[in-house]
Amino acid sequence: MQLSREQLIEAYRRMRRIRDFEERVQAEFSNGRIPGFCHLYAGQEASGVGICMNLTDDDYISSTHRGHGHCIAKDCSIEGMMLEIFAREGGLCRGKGGSMHIADYSKGMLGANAIVGGNPPIVVGAALSAKTLKNGRVAVSFAGDGAANQGTTFEAMNLAVVLKLPAIFVIENNGYGEGTGVAYHVGAKGADGKPDLAGRARGMGMPAVNVDGADFFAVYEAMREATERARAGGGPSAIVTECLRFYGHFVGDPQLYRSKEELADVRANRDPLKIFRARVSEARLLDEAQLDAVDAEVAREVDAAVRTAEAAPFPDVRELETDVYVSYV
Amino acid sequence: MQLSREQLIEAYRRMRRIRDFEERVQAEFSNGRIPGFCHLYAGQEASGVGICMNLTDDDYISSTHRGHGHCIAKDCSIEGMMLEIFAREGGLCRGKGGSMHIADYSKGMLGANAIVGGNPPIVVGAALSAKTLKNGRVAVSFAGDGAANQGTTFEAMNLAVVLKLPAIFVIENNGYGEGTGVAYHVGAKGADGKPDLAGRARGMGMPAVNVDGADFFAVYEAMREATERARAGGGPSAIVTECLRFYGHFVGDPQLYRSKEELADVRANRDPLKIFRARVSEARLLDEAQLDAVDAEVAREVDAAVRTAEAAPFPDVRELETDVYVSYV
Amino acid sequence: MPKKSYRQAINEAIAQEMRRDPTVIIMGEDVAGGFGGSGEQDAYGGVFGVTKGLLGQFGAERVIDTPITEAGFVGAAAGAAATGLRPVVELMFVDFVGVCFDQIYNQAAKFRYMFGGKVKTPMVLRSMVGAGFRGAAQHSQFLAPIFTSVPGLKVVMPSNAYDAKGLLIQAIRDDDPVIFLEHKFLYDTEADVPDEPYTIKFGEAAFTREGDDLTIVAFSRMVQMANQAADVLAKEGVSSDVIDPRTSSPLDIAAIVESVERTGRLVIVDESTPRCSLAADVAALVADRAFHALKAPIKTVTAPHTPVPFAPTLEDAYIPSAEKVEAAARAVLASSARAAAE
Amino acid sequence: MPKKSYRQAINEAIAQEMRRDPTVIIMGEDVAGGFGGSGEQDAYGGVFGVTKGLLGQFGAERVIDTPITEAGFVGAAAGAAATGLRPVVELMFVDFVGVCFDQIYNQAAKFRYMFGGKVKTPMVLRSMVGAGFRGAAQHSQFLAPIFTSVPGLKVVMPSNAYDAKGLLIQAIRDDDPVIFLEHKFLYDTEADVPDEPYTIKFGEAAFTREGDDLTIVAFSRMVQMANQAADVLAKEGVSSDVIDPRTSSPLDIAAIVESVERTGRLVIVDESTPRCSLAADVAALVADRAFHALKAPIKTVTAPHTPVPFAPTLEDAYIPSAEKVEAAARAVLASSARAAAE
Numbered sequence A, B: 001m002q003l004s005r006e007q008l009i010e011a012y013r014r015m016r017r018i019r020d021f022e023e024r025v026q027a028e029f030s031n032g033r034i035p036g037f038c039h040l041y042a043g044q045e046a047s048g049v050g051i052c053m054n055l056t057d058d059d060y061i062s063s064t065h066r067g068h069g070h071c072i073a074k075d076c077s078i079e080g081m082m083l084e085i086f087a088r089e090g091g092l093c094r095g096k097g098g099s100m101h102i103a104d105y106s107k108g109m110l111g112a113n114a115i116v117g118g119n120p121p122i123v124v125g126a127a128l129s130a131k132t133l134k135n136g137r138v139a140v141s142f143a144g145d146g147a148a149n150q151g152t153t154f155e156a157m158n159l160a161v162v163l164k165l166p167a168i169f170v171i172e173n174n175g176y177g178e179g180t181g182v183a184y185h186v187g188a189k190g191a192d193g194k195p196d197l198a199g200r201a202r203g204m205g206m207p208a209v210n211v212d213g214a215d216f217f218a219v220y221e222a223m224r225e226a227t228e229r230a231r232a233g234g235g236p237s238a239i240v241t242e243c244l245r246f247y248g249h250f251v252g253d254p255q256l257y258r259s260k261e262e263l264a265d266v267r268a269n270r271d272p273l274k275i276f277r278a279r280v281s282e283a284r285l286l287d288e289a290q291l292d293a294v295d296a297e298v299a300r301e302v303d304a305a306v307r308t309a310e311a312a313p314f315p316d317v318r319e320l321e322t323d324v325y326v327s328y329v
Numbered sequence C, D: 001m002p003k004k005s006y007r008q009a010i011n012e013a014i015a016q017e018m019r020r021d022p023t024v025i026i027m028g029e030d031v032a033g034g035f036g037g038s039g040e041q042d043a044y045g046g047v048f049g050v051t052k053g054l055l056g057q058f059g060a061e062r063v064i065d066t067p068i069t070e071a072g073f074v075g076a077a078a079g080a081a082a083t084g085l086r087p088v089v090e091l092m093f094v095d096f097v098g099v100c101f102d103q104i105y106n107q108a109a110k111f112r113y114m115f116g117g118k119v120k121t122p123m124v125l126r127s128m129v130g131a132g133f134r135g136a137a138q139h140s141q142f143l144a145p146i147f148t149s150v151p152g153l154k155v156v157m158p159s160n161a162y163d164a165k166g167l168l169i170q171a172i173r174d175d176d177p178v179i180f181l182e183h184k185f186l187y188d189t190e191a192d193v194p195d196e197p198y199t200i201k202f203g204e205a206a207f208t209r210e211g212d213d214l215t216i217v218a219f220s221r222m223v224q225m226a227n228q229a230a231d232v233l234a235k236e237g238v239s240s241d242v243i244d245p246r247t248s249s250p251l252d253i254a255a256i257v258e259s260v261e262r263t264g265r266l267v268i269v270d271e272s273t274p275r276c277s278l279a280a281d282v283a284a285l286v287a288d289r290a291f292h293a294l295k296a297p298i299k300t301v302t303a304p305h306t307p308v309p310f311a312p313t314l315e316d317a318y319i320p321s322a323e324k325v326e327a328a329a330r331a332v333l334a335s336s337a338r339a340a341a342e
């Protein structure tokens, strides 16, 4: 593991940011302060951060309706995000996109996407740019277990293999697409009888691995290999991260489709932050005080972001018809 | 092999019909007597017939732009087909569909389809009908190697596995999608370095086999197993038939993308009719005279079909606006 | 008569038809919800609970949750419809049509014509339309014009609970493919809805207000805005026909023409973006067929030529409002008065 | 000036832009044709040979054959455009849009707005439109209205070789996503086409005939029918403006309104099916903005509300003909004469 102390702290910071951010969004949403829908990433932190700690701002990622975590993992400003989620003029999308459409091209974040399966083809395009322009970048598609069934996902995978592109397909298997369980919706089963998303990706002609998506280190390592291969011209890979969401599909979801036991188990045994802390403490890589300091710092950041967002103006109604085109007669 | 003499003769008859029909269409088209585009099935006869000899009129098939062979394999009237291809009122689609849209529901032929990848979902629906209505039917999707890359094909496969439907996905790998070779357009490669369409289907969670699509007996046997499994409630299967087309993608295609050697080899060594004749003669299942009699009979049939078609009227212009709806205000 | 919500009316229509006809099935994402999970099986009943309870009544063979593969399962509905079932398939938000449009417009809609009239495809595609929920650009569109433009489809958009039930039962019994557009803003609106099954014929407009000075044609939720505007104008002595065509294909153009021949003035209200919209469609038909009766320009009130924005300040300005309808009506009235004075 | 075909003009536009700008690439099915086969590599150059020769000039890194996965590669074009390339992507027949529409209307078209104006998506989607080739229901559609209705897209449909080159170069240089619709019937038509690169601005209509009695607006191939009809009428002393908007989005409505204000009479010719068509769109705009100038009903000449039939007898009746345009024009003229007489 080549991670420096600074990198470990940064990884923890981003995971903590995601957790705090999402818990705060959950609270603010429930208080009626956030319009629309929100899909929270809490519980899946190690997946997004384990992937993105391998990337620079020049590399590309593209995300889903559950995009807050990916943005934060890719180091987007949480203030800009919070403003956007609060529908304010100063948001990353100037209040026009909202939770499901956050993008920050300056960070290589090509956008959340409210169409399930919408983003994998777009990532193939970003990888094609990288290959054509020979700038050494890689492009990462995040998609859920549900999205993995969309035809676009398969098409994108085949295209990336055919054109040997530096694309990486991360499938975050959190067990559900809305209320429907992966054991039902993915027909392919492995030798263990479990849904075999990695096998399906391998069938498309690329290396694919399954990793524990609650374990930052496992995700990081799998991504390190995939990224090296991609940058070396070795073509695409797939990484299936097995993780679980703490909350419902959307904020407000009563989650009737999940048993009480499952929900309790998730928080007790599958918390990526707890697991990370335990690992770095055991291995004496970081001490508790450092981690606590990050916690405190992040809490302040998130709080400040909410306060900024609350105080910010909504977009002026004249913005309704701007930015449809770069230019139009 | 449980095929009776009558069945063998019938199989040969359908293969011969396809060959004669297609060669005649090629000639008539070149003479300017057939409007539009035609995609010929000659060379792939053993695939369609090997599959359909396992089916009854109640079972369903759905086809592609290269649909003549599948129609004939499913015992559609060649007169009705020829009338349709000649755009005549008496055609199977009353002149409104043409070569790319021949359908005959009385024979379980749900239609050719000019959208590559358009038919696999439709077949899933027919299989769903069969399962819901518990009528023991199976539904077969024919698709090419090119169509196998369409997202709809993957979606249909997964859906059929999830719902355990009596659907069979036949992928006719004739080496090309238009001018693009399968070695290029299918990213997945097997251990032998060749495109692995069966492996991809297996990855989707269903049994899949590769068979020699020029060998009627190999196709028939693979389909027998798949059909039994489907009728017994064992769910979908895939069969990849490796075959080659004698003609170009469409009538008139100069086929620059194929070498002269390839073209010569196809006719010399990959002719399903020659192979069939050799096999049944060697095994003394049928004698040459019987087969010659079929040839003569089919030649007359095809000739009669063309004469009927040539003499038949075009649809009256009043037909333009009929049959858009069952009823419309 | 019992008061029921639009949501209930739809649920009841489906349940009654499923009871009556064993070939009716429903399918879509989370139409039950909970399959393959560790908890309950009818957990969702559709994301807005419209199909809740049907699983318990009809079982998993007829209430079918699908993977997220709209092209796959909408195409399957078409194939099932052509082979003996009457599927009611749900496309959760109409915005998702882009991933399965081929199966709708090239397949289901064209089977009958392409195959020479020898096939019928009795499927219903239910889908949610409309802005106002802060759902942003990919969860708020109206898109009815795209379906309306397709020969072979029928397009239905109830504006109230009573119509929803009658039109949906008609849609399920209908032998052609029907696109049934439910406005998400209307689910909680109530109306008197009979318990018995009943049908409403396609292509028959409803008049929600009657008058002689102005014709307002409005679709789906926009009927509310039209009614409000008409009520304001009525207080000033301007009486309006408000016409809810209920189906855009077939369209009851005869009723509209008849009205315009009486009033001479037309405003059309449509939540679509303006280009090639339902509003444009109706305006064009009237500018041809009732031209000589017109006393003033035809005004349309639509969404602007923009995606649907997220921010409430912007989205509220995006949706046609009663005020905008009123303003359009006043412009038409003023213009005809000026013309008469000239 | 050298005579060139519409096909050559398009090829030349692409080649010149690829030479000028290394970020321009082309991709699609068989845009070269022959990859992975046993024969030649530039075997097709597009199914109608439009992109023939580009592989030899620019190599396989910039002339990219794709598998048959339109959603995949059209989406890839959008993603590539957002990250520094200028892809010219080919959707072979526009009829296939149903399998990739999401990537066009929810993704490429909306990026800029959804992301607050911070992104541009300079892609061109070239596609073949139109009936007349006996291609039947799934290879003959026009579909321009569907694109025109989408905010965020520009929609271009050249009616001749000269315009094809200038509009395509403009499209490639344009920073917004452009749908470029090539009528398959026009590939062999010729015009004077300069060798040098040139651009034609979007939203500027061309007048192919000028006159004061009647305005005929026609799109794409229909400009031919309009010209023929105008020429017949001219012999009888009726002079017409024939307006080719060239782009339906943006639309040069100012030119149309100005003309109708002069002529008072309008016929619109559009190969679309009638509902929510380009014809309806233009009619609605004029019925609002130039109402008081109108002397007669606005007539539209479109395809019927049917799929495209295969049989030549039917397809020939499907396509708007010069005779139908003439008949519509005569109806408009007669109606205004009657009105004047009253």
Ligand SMILES: Cc1ncc(C[n+]2csc(CCOP(=O)(O)OP(=O)(O)O)c2C)c(N)n1
Residues within 6 Å of the ligand: A039, A064, A065, A066, A114, A115, A116, A117, A143, A144, A145, A146, A147, A148, A174, A176, A177, A178, A249, C029, C068, C070, C092, C096, C099
């Ligand atoms: C094309 C499309 N179909 C359906 C939906 C509705 N929808 C939104 S999220 C979701 C579930 C996605 O599941 P998954 O991919 O596993 O992601 P997760 O929510 O678990 O992160 C569905 C069905 C959509 N937004 N787009």
Ligand SMILES: Cc1ncc(C[n+]2csc(CCOP(=O)(O)OP(=O)(O)O)c2C)c(N)n1
Residues within 6 Å of the ligand: B039, B064, B065, B066, B114, B115, B116, B117, B143, B144, B145, B146, B147, B148, B174, B176, B177, B178, B249, D029, D068, D070, D092, D096, D099
């Ligand atoms: C959606 C769609 N994309 C592209 C085409 C154009 N097209 C027609 S046939 C064909 C090749 C199909 O290849 P394959 O599936 O291997 O079938 P084959 O022609 O070899 O029988 C293509 C690209 C189409 N008809 N539909």
Ligand SMILES: [Mg+2]
Residues within 6 Å of the ligand: A144, A145, A146, A172, A173, A174, A175, A176, A177, A178
């Ligand atoms: Mg999931």
Ligand SMILES: [Mg+2]
Residues within 6 Å of the ligand: B144, B145, B146, B172, B173, B174, B175, B176, B177, B178
């Ligand atoms: Mg092939």
